[in-house]
Amino acid sequence: MAPHYEVNADRKYSIAVVGGGIGGLCTVIGLLHQGVPVEVYEAAPSFAEIGAGVSLGPNASRAMKMIDPAIHEGFEKCATNNGFDASKNFWFSFRKGDDSSEFGTKFLDLWCETGQSSVHRARFLDELVALVPDHVAHFGKRLEEVEDKGDHIVLHFADGTTAKHSALIGCDGIKSKVRLAVLGPDHPAAHAVFTEKYAYRGLIPMDDAAALLGDELARNSQMYLGHGGHILTFPIEHGKTMNVVAFSTKSDGKWEDSEWVKPLNRDEMYSDFEGWVPATKKILSLMQKPDIWALFNHLPAPTYHKNRICILGDAAHASTPHNGAGAGQAIEDALIMSRVMAHVYSAADIPRAFAAFDKVRRPRSQRQVKVANESGWLYDLQAPGIGDDWDKVEQTLATKQQWIWEHDLEADVKEAVRIYQEESARL
Numbered sequence: 001m002a003p004h005y006e007v008n009a010d011r012k013y014s015i016a017v018v019g020g021g022i023g024g025l026c027t028v029i030g031l032l033h034q035g036v037p038v039e040v041y042e043a044a045p046s047f048a049e050i051g052a053g054v055s056l057g058p059n060a061s062r063a064m065k066m067i068d069p070a071i072h073e074g075f076e077k078c079a080t081n082n083g084f085d086a087s088k089n090f091w092f093s094f095r096k097g098d099d100s101s102e103f104g105t106k107f108l109d110l111w112c113e114t115g116q117s118s119v120h121r122a123r124f125l126d127e128l129v130a131l132v133p134d135h136v137a138h139f140g141k142r143l144e145e146v147e148d149k150g151d152h153i154v155l156h157f158a159d160g161t162t163a164k165h166s167a168l169i170g171c172d173g174i175k176s177k178v179r180l181a182v183l184g185p186d187h188p189a190a191h192a193v194f195t196e197k198y199a200y201r202g203l204i205p206m207d208d209a210a211a212l213l214g215d216e217l218a219r220n221s222q223m224y225l226g227h228g229g230h231i232l233t234f235p236i237e238h239g240k241t242m243n244v245v246a247f248s249t250k251s252d253g254k255w256e257d258s259e260w261v262k263p264l265n266r267d268e269m270y271s272d273f274e275g276w277v278p279a280t281k282k283i284l285s286l287m288q289k290p291d292i293w294a295l296f297n298h299l300p301a302p303t304y305h306k307n308r309i310c311i312l313g314d315a316a317h318a319s320t321p322h323n324g325a326g327a328g329q330a331i332e333d334a335l336i337m338s339r340v341m342a343h344v345y346s347a348a349d350i351p352r353a354f355a356a357f358d359k360v361r362r363p364r365s366q367r368q369v370k371v372a373n374e375s376g377w378l379y380d381l382q383a384p385g386i387g388d389d390w391d392k393v394e395q396t397l398a399t400k401q402q403w404i405w406e407h408d409l410e411a412d413v414k415e416a417v418r419i420y421q422e423e424s425a426r427l
């Protein structure tokens with residue numbers, strides 16, 4: 001059963017969260033933890049995630065603890081670290097994916113405070129769901145339109161029903177309807193754009209992977225970099241499963257299919273990695289139930305809020321996965337949003353809280369989108385001025401994640417609260 005949260009009776013407003021993914025649920029839990037009245041509307045018939053891995057860095061770990069230690073405890077229950085000879089702090093080994101060696105020559109090991117910490121998405125979501133009381137969740141509620149009535153918001157759902165709230169936080173992912181309400185449907189940043197990269201994703205039973213690749217390659221996280229693509233593997237489900245993502249570049253730069261996730265054509269995948277080292281061929285051949293994902297991201301939005309409507313997570317700053325940091329940014333958003341809203345008692349003050357959130361979160365989350373995109377070109381040996389100069393690749397890799405991992409989130413919370421209080425005092 002979910003914990004009991006005491007909603008503060010002095011707060012004369014109600015918040016709607018639309019979308020119950022990692023970002024939405026962390027926001028709901030964070031708001032409840034601060035005694036803020038909130039309800040969540042999810043399009044699907046239940047909260048659900050896909051059966052793939054997601055890795056979260058030290059910043060995301062700290063944000064979870066700061067939102068509600070129970071989130072971090074749930075994460076720790078399903079988190080998997082590298083399993084072979086690894087101290088907990090090991091992140092990825094980088095290898096040359098298309099040289100003449102058998103396993104790809106290793107040229108760099110990277111480490112971080114929490115090491116490679118990955119979860120099976122669906123298992124982690126279950127842990128979050130366990131912290132959300134039933135009565136705040138509504139399912140089968142696909143948001144179609146938002147009406148801003150000035151002093152309240154009306155949500156219109158595909159099933160013909162409506163809901164009225166004081167304010168709306170859109171956590172409805174990369175194809176967000178709430179983003180359209182904030183930016184306007186014709187704004188150049190309203191819709192995500194194709195990044196010229198796509199990914200094959202699949203899972204492999206770890207015993208099969210270890211039998212073919214050996215323990216080190218199978219049980220520790222590896223990234224194989226090559227010309228035009230890269231392949232990464234990391235353990236999930238306490239080492240029972242190997243998560244595989246193989247990235248490639250669309251030569252014409254276009255994605256014309258309306259579907260962004262499609263069943264895989266294995267022959268096309270093999271031809272994308274023609275000439276790569278034997279270890280990578282074995283990995284691709286073992287992938288179970290693989291599919292192909294077109295990678296889109298958002299151009300920078302000029303704002304994350306308008307009056308009483310705000311966006312966070314992928315709805316605000318969808319990125320490519322090349323820094324392993326998109327979900328972590330959604331969790332950081334949830335932290336700042338819930339800590340600022342903790343200071344709001346009147347509905348009329350909500351727009352100022354959203355403005356403070358926007359000011360603190362927009363620069364960092366948009367930098368992550370930009371750098372993630374650049375990382376994709378770096379991994380595929382296509383970065384301008386770097387290409388396949390391995391010394392430069394190594395130098396760039398060695399430091400590129402630090403600003404994401406080592407960020408001072410306490411300072412961000414203080415800054416957002418300071419902005420909110422200063423703006424409020426000015427009235």
Ligand SMILES: Cc1cc2nc3c(=O)[nH]c(=O)nc-3n(C[C@H](O)[C@H](O)[C@H](O)COP(=O)(O)OP(=O)(O)OC[C@H]3O[C@@H](n4cnc5c(N)ncnc54)[C@H](O)[C@@H]3O)c2cc1C
Binds near residue numbers: 020325
């Ligand atoms: C291939 C790939 C690999 C990735 N790997 C990593 C990684 O290793 N580490 C990392 O940190 N990030 C990774 N990411 C990014 C990460 O998946 C996202 O940043 C994260 O899932 C965003 O969470 P969210 O809650 O904002 O959005 P979502 O997870 O998209 O959730 C949105 C929710 O809103 C609901 N919804 C959508 N539309 C509506 C509507 N109209 N009405 C009501 N509900 C709606 C959806 O059903 C869903 O439940 C990866 C992304 C991709 C594509």
